[in-house]
Amino acid sequence: MMMLDWTRRAACLDLDPELFFPISLEGPSQSQVEQAKQVCAGCPVREPCLAYALDTRQAYGVWGGTDPDQRRELQTRHAAGLRS
Template sequence: MEWMHRAACTDTDPELFFPVSTEGPGAVQREEAKRVCAGCPVRAECLEYALESKQNSGVWGGLDERERAALHRGRRSRLRSSGAGHH
């Protein structure tokens, strides 16, 4: 995962990306983490890694766990409707 060395967050405290709540200070922290991700040159790789490895907490690739779950559900739905994955 060579891309991790080019991530915008390499010099950022990892705790920023794992807020303990979704409200108040946690919401502020989540938005701050997303701002770091916004300018990241490897944002797409990070998001793909999080989806493939089923990361269920934190901000990865600019998306929080709820947003990644919705994206994952949408991908599965598109695959089913296109017939992909059926043998």
């Protein structure tokens, strides 16, 4: 797969993927998710990363500082906005 341009500047590029794709969102994994979100908070490509995750409906992992539940919420609100 061709590497997306913004991924070259990703703050998570050299980090352990397990941090961003924990097995669950509960228990010890919750602190991994929080750590991943902190990395995202300082990431220069947070916006394109989140846009990509929303466009491609990424169902797992932390993208652009959001977890899957937060992305579902954003998508629901976006869809509701389009309807109204």
